[in-house]
Amino acid sequence: MAExxxxxxxxxxxxxxxxxxxxxxxxxxxxxxxxxxxxxxITFDVSGTDLDGKFKxxxxxxxxxxxxxxxxxxxxxxxxSVSSPSKGENxxxxxxxxxxxxxxxxxxxxFYMGVCSNYLCNLKPGDKVKVTGPSGRxxxxxxNAKDFNYVFFATGxxxxxxxxxxxxxxxxxxxxQVALIFGxxxxxxxxxPNYLHEMEAKHDNFHYIKMISREDRRQDGSKYYVQTAIxxxxxxxxxxxxxxxxxxxxxxxxxxxxxxxxxxxxxGFFSYLTLKGDLADRDPSTWTWEEAKKMIKPSVRTFxxxx
Numbered sequence: 533m534a535e536x537x538x539x540x541x542x543x544x545x546x547x548x549x550x551x552x553x554x555x556x557x558x559x560x561x562x563x564x565x566x567x568x569x570x571x572x573x574i575t576f577d578v579s580g581t582d583l584d585g586k587f588k589x590x591x592x593x594x595x596x597x598x599x600x601x602x603x604x605x606x607x608x609x610x611x612x613s614v615s616s617p618s619k620g621e622n623x624x625x626x627x628x629x630x631x632x633x634x635x636x637x638x639x640x641x642x643f644y645m646g647v648c649s650n651y652l653c654n655l656k657p658g659d660k661v662k663v664t665g666p667s668g669r670x671x672x673x674x675x676n677a678k679d680f681n682y683v684f685f686a687t688g689x690x691x692x693x694x695x696x697x698x699x700x701x702x703x704x705x706x707x708x709q710v711a712l713i714f715g716x717x718x719x720x721x722x723x724x725p726n727y728l729h730e731m732e733a734k735h736d737n738f739h740y741i742k743m744i745s746r747e748d749r750r751q752d753g754s755k756y757y758v759q760t761a762i763x764x765x766x767x768x769x770x771x772x773x774x775x776x777x778x779x780x781x782x783x784x785x786x787x788x789x790x791x792x793x794x795x796x797x798x799x800g801f802f803s804y805l806t807l808k809g810d811l812a813d814r815d816p817s818t819w820t821w822e823e824a825k826k827m828i829k830p831s832v833r834t835f836x837x838x839x
Contacts, residue, residue, distance in 0.1 A: 534679055536676060536679070536680065536779070537674060537675050538670060539588060539674075543669060545582050546583065546664045547664055548594070548596060551596050551662040551664050552662070552663050553662060553663075554576035554578045554628075554662075554663045555579075555659070555660055555661075556575070556659045556660075556661060557575050557576070557577045557657055558574065558575035558621075559575075559652075559656065559657065560572060560573055562723055563722060563725075564722065564725065566720050567718075571632070571723055572631070572632050572652075573629060573630075574629060574631075574632055574652055574653075575616075575629040576630075576663060577626055577627055578627075578628055578663070579626040583628070583665065583666070584626045586666055587614050587616070587620075587628050587665070587666045588672055588673075589614065589616070589617050589693065589699075589700050590613075590671045590672040590673060590693050590697065591613075591665065591666040591667060591668040592611040592665060592666070592667040593614055593628055593665045593667075594612075595611075595612060595651075595661060595662070595664075596664065597651040597652075601647075610647075611665075611667055612631075612652075613631070613693045613783065613837065614630055614692070616628055616629040616695075616696050616699075617699040617703065619700075619703075631689045631691065631695070632652045633688065634650055671693065671781070671836075671837045672835075673701070674779075678704055678706045680777050680778065681709040681775050681779070682697070682708075682709070682711070683711045683713070683772055684697070684698075684710075684712045684781050685713050685715075685758045685759075685780065685782045686713070686714050686715070686758070686782075686783050687714075687758060687784030688715075688721075690782075690783035691712075691723050691783070694712055694781070697781075698710065698712065698728075698731060702738070709737050709771075709775075710735075710739070711738075711741065711768065711769060712728065712738075713741045713743060713761045713769075714758070715743040715744075716744065717744070718746055719744055719747065722742060739768050741761050743761055757788075757791060759788070759792045759795045760795070762796060762798075763795065763799075766799070773801045774801070779835065781834075781837075782830075782834070782836040782838065783837045784838060785839065787838075788838060789836055789838055790821065790824045790825050793824065793828040794816060794819060798817060803833055804831050804833050804834045805829070805831055806828070807828060808826075808829070
């Protein structure tokens with residue numbers, strides 16, 4: 533495997549006890565207008581704070597929503613993956629962006645709105661917000677980023693760090709292969725579609741694969757998920773995954789990693805996995821879901837950020 537080194541990063545320049553004040557400069561829908569899920573691209577201006585120029589692509593910014601919870605305690609900090617490259621949104625070091633979905637949850641038949649995400653989605657340019665960070669020391673591009681191929685697996689707003697990483701890699705002039713596998717329920721839920729289609733048209737070494745789970749079905753009747761792309765797009769992905777200088781990154785809902793790791797093993801890509809117990813001695817098709825969840829971990833070539 534090719535050697536890589538992760539950059540040294542700044543961490544927790546501002547904490548929840550000592551947050552910085554940022555100004556909202558952008559807040560717009562970044563899916564198709566007909567999407568039932570409102571997902572927004574939000575940009576903070578951190579001018580005048582020590583956060584200016586501090587965020588590396590792959591890190592997170594913290595947001596402190598105002599108010600108190602039902603116990604009378606201040607709402608907790610929420611971390612959001614940065615969706616801008618290390619140079620900042622539009623190349624401006626004072627601008628840091630993220631991707632936010634309005635959050636709703638159902639408990640006993642009652643819908644509850646997520647506090648921080650809905651707070652952010654309601655903000656307008658000029659509004660002030662308390663932020664912390666940077667957070668995260670491993671979910672980063674290597675210092676020698678152009679020496680590698682990349683396969684990015686994203687579900688929903690897990691696409692956020694990959695937007696910034698793709699921007700950064702192609703601004704650096706990467707000639708190796710970069711694949712983005714993005715999963716969502718409906719075509720209207722595709723995030724940043726215009727940018728990604730433009731990149732696909734412009735760069736032969738960028739592969740954009742959408743897996744839409746609630747519309748069409750695979751030939752065997754199963755749904756299209758990010759992990760099934762390893763089967764369905766093997767002509768594109770197998771040569772990349774089989775290269776010794778490929779790194780994979782996962783970001784999105786927890787549980788996605790299990791299926792991805794199991795499908796990688798079925799295709800013989802064991803270098804992305806660390807196996808426990810007797811899994812290494814068995815045919816991957818015999819592994820149960822419970823075994824996979826407990827006994828497969830990422831290797832050094834694999835980066836994951838799941839929630």
